Amino acid sequence: MSLELFSQYIFAGITYGIIYAIVAIGFNIIYNTTGIINFAQGEFVMLGGMSAITLNYYLPLPLAIIGAVLFTMLIGALIEIVFIRWLKNPSVLRLIIITIGLSIIIREIALHVWGDTVRALPYFTGNVVSSVTILGAPISPQVLWVLAVCSCIVILLSLFFKFTPLGKEMQACASNRLAATLCGINAKNMVTFSFMLSAAIGAVAGCVVSPITSSEYDMGTGLAIKGFTVAVLGGLGNSLAAVAAGLLLGIIEAFSIAIGFPLAFQDAISISILLVILFVRPHGLFGNKEAASLKEF
Amino acid sequence: MLKIRNLESGYSKLRVLKKISMHVDTGEIVTLIGANGAGKTTLLYTIAGMIRSTGGDIVLFDQNLKPCSPQHIVKMGCSLVPEGRQVFSTMGVEDNLILGGYVRYKRDREYSQTAELKAIYDIFPVLRDRKDQLAGTLSGGEQQMLAMGRSLMAGPKLIMMDEPSTGLAPLIVKEIFKIILGLREAGNTVLLVEQNAKAALAIADRGYVLETGKIILQGPADDLLNNSDVQRAYLGRDVDSDTATCDIV
Numbered sequence: 250m251s252l253e254l255f256s257q258y259i260f261a262g263i264t265y266g267i268i269y270a271i272v273a274i275g276f277n278i279i280y281n282t283t284g285i286i287n288f289a290q291g292e293f294v295m296l297g298g299m300s301a302i303t304l305n306y307y308l309p310l311p312l313a314i315i316g317a318v319l320f321t322m323l324i325g326a327l328i329e330i331v332f333i334r335w336l337k338n339p340s341v342l343r344l345i346i347i348t349i350g351l352s353i354i355i356r357e358i359a360l361h362v363w364g365d366t367v368r369a370l371p372y373f374t375g376n377v378v379s380s381v382t383i384l385g386a387p388i389s390p391q392v393l394w395v396l397a398v399c400s401c402i403v404i405l406l407s408l409f410f411k412f413t414p415l416g417k418e419m420q421a422c423a424s425n426r427l428a429a430t431l432c433g434i435n436a437k438n439m440v441t442f443s444f445m446l447s448a449a450i451g452a453v454a455g456c457v458v459s460p461i462t463s464s465e466y467d468m469g470t471g472l473a474i475k476g477f478t479v480a481v482l483g484g485l486g487n488s489l490a491a492v493a494a495g496l497l498l499g500i501i502e503a504f505s506i507a508i509g510f511p512l513a514f515q516d517a518i519s520i521s522i523l524l525v526i527l528f529v530r531p532h533g534l535f536g537n538k539e540a541a542s543l544k545e546f
Numbered sequence: 547m548l549k550i551r552n553l554e555s556g557y558s559k560l561r562v563l564k565k566i567s568m569h570v571d572t573g574e575i576v577t578l579i580g581a582n583g584a585g586k587t588t589l590l591y592t593i594a595g596m597i598r599s600t601g602g603d604i605v606l607f608d609q610n611l612k613p614c615s616p617q618h619i620v621k622m623g624c625s626l627v628p629e630g631r632q633v634f635s636t637m638g639v640e641d642n643l644i645l646g647g648y649v650r651y652k653r654d655r656e657y658s659q660t661a662e663l664k665a666i667y668d669i670f671p672v673l674r675d676r677k678d679q680l681a682g683t684l685s686g687g688e689q690q691m692l693a694m695g696r697s698l699m700a701g702p703k704l705i706m707m708d709e710p711s712t713g714l715a716p717l718i719v720k721e722i723f724k725i726i727l728g729l730r731e732a733g734n735t736v737l738l739v740e741q742n743a744k745a746a747l748a749i750a751d752r753g754y755v756l757e758t759g760k761i762i763l764q765g766p767a768d769d770l771l772n773n774s775d776v777q778r779a780y781l782g783r784d785v786d787s788d789t790a791t792c793d794i795v
Contacts, residue, residue: 414651417644420634424634424635431620432648432700433621
């Protein structure tokens with residue numbers, strides 16, 4: 250394999266990997282405050298991409314993206330307020346099934362609104378054919394956009410959870426909701442906020458990848474599965490580990506094509522990895538076994 | 547400081563508290579004793595705003611508490627240390643404490659996190675040694691101390707404790723009660739709910755005995771300790787036939 254080909258596969262792997270990581274981080278944020286997996290996370294990515302495309306008919310690209318992110322945040326907040334907030338002591342399983350149902354509903358509504366045509370946002374800089382040469386490989390500038398935006402999200406988020414009062418309060422709600430309430434934290438608002446935050450992150454991801462992967466109404470499901478695999482692979486709740494796991498999965502997928510696996514096997518690969526992880530290391534590659542044993546799910 | 551009049555409360559249709567009246571004055575340790583299911587925890591949860599009362603008044607610091615959220619009550623300066631050491635087990639010890647202080651940190655510009663932390667570590671030196679550990683890995687006694695420390699970070703004027711001695715070794719219980727006495731000396735007011743009636747009455751100024759949702763006895767702690775009904779029911783001493791129990795043993 251030539252260096253050029255090798256670095257092209259690596260870049261393809263990193264691009265997809267970091268997108269998976271962003272979806273996984275969306276899972277992690279809601280998991281971290283509520284202890285549930287929000288299976289509608291992939292739909293946030295889809296909504297972000299699709300609504301940005303629609304808004305871009307009327308608005309310049311940056312404004313369209315901002316509008317799409319705000320719109321998706323609103324949907325995230327609505328989901329929490331309408332379907333989750335008023336439940337009294339819901340079980341984890343019940344909440345998860347609600348999110349699965351919601352993901353199906355959102356997808357069907359999207360099908361009605363946008364139809365099944367495949368659309369895409371324009372490239373942020375340059376166009377389909379423009380490229381930057383890195384390590385001998387021609388790379389689309391959009392790939393650099395994806396890398397830059399996603400890295401910023403990851404860094405800002407980990408700073409947010411480590412150092413800001415709001416971030417710590419969100420963690421506290423996940424750890425022990427009763428105690429958080431008794432500490433004067435409004436647990437319900439924290440949950441709404443976590444849905445908004447992960448919707449926003451999903452929407453940003455949906456916008457930056459749209460030029461490369463295109464957007465359609467059912468793109469969320471596949472991304473949600475990959476994102477979930479990555480979240481579990483890294484260790485649920487750990488955002489930095491999700492990045493490492495995302496890159497790992499992305500690169501494995503890229504090179505599986507390089508060594509001649511059919512493209513159709515990509516999903517099978519990630520599901521196999523998910524199964525192996527669940528059997529062998531349920532707390533994830535980088536997860537803390539001690540911390541995992543203290544969680545209820 | 548805290549006045550409760552004819553309070554009624556419960557869980558949906560189940561009425562647990564039936565017209566409870568009691569009061570706690572500034573600087574007192576007041577204990578509430580009673581058997582399982584008497585309604586002790588329900589009473590604390592109602593004061594803390596976790597359960598809505600269905601009748602009567604709670605007056606805290608001369609303010610009627612009726613439509614208050616738990617957050618507001620903590621902000622007013624009334625903290626509850628829940629039963630069963632509810633710490634944030636997946637977070638570090640120091641983060642647990644810091645979280646307890648956020649209600650003040652956000653409102654009070656002069657609130658110094660480091661100074662408060664130091665004060666808490668002075669009361670509970672063992673927490674200082676373990677400040678970087680995950681809270682869930684602490685022993686039961688240390689978790690109880692952490693839960694108490696976390697409540698103190700909010701600088702409460704009234705601190706309510708729900709069975710701090712549950713499941714702890716006698717030596718640790720002694721230490722916890724010593725700390726509660728220290729809290730009063732530092733100017734705090736304590737409402738202590740206990741099943742360990744003897745230990746609670748020994749440090750309290752006054753006591754209330756709760757039975758099936760009603761207060762059946764109240765008075766200075768010493769009087770309750772010597773009351774034959776209390777002794778028979780809660781102190782495990784059969785006053786009428788001391789010799790008979792000896793035979794069984």
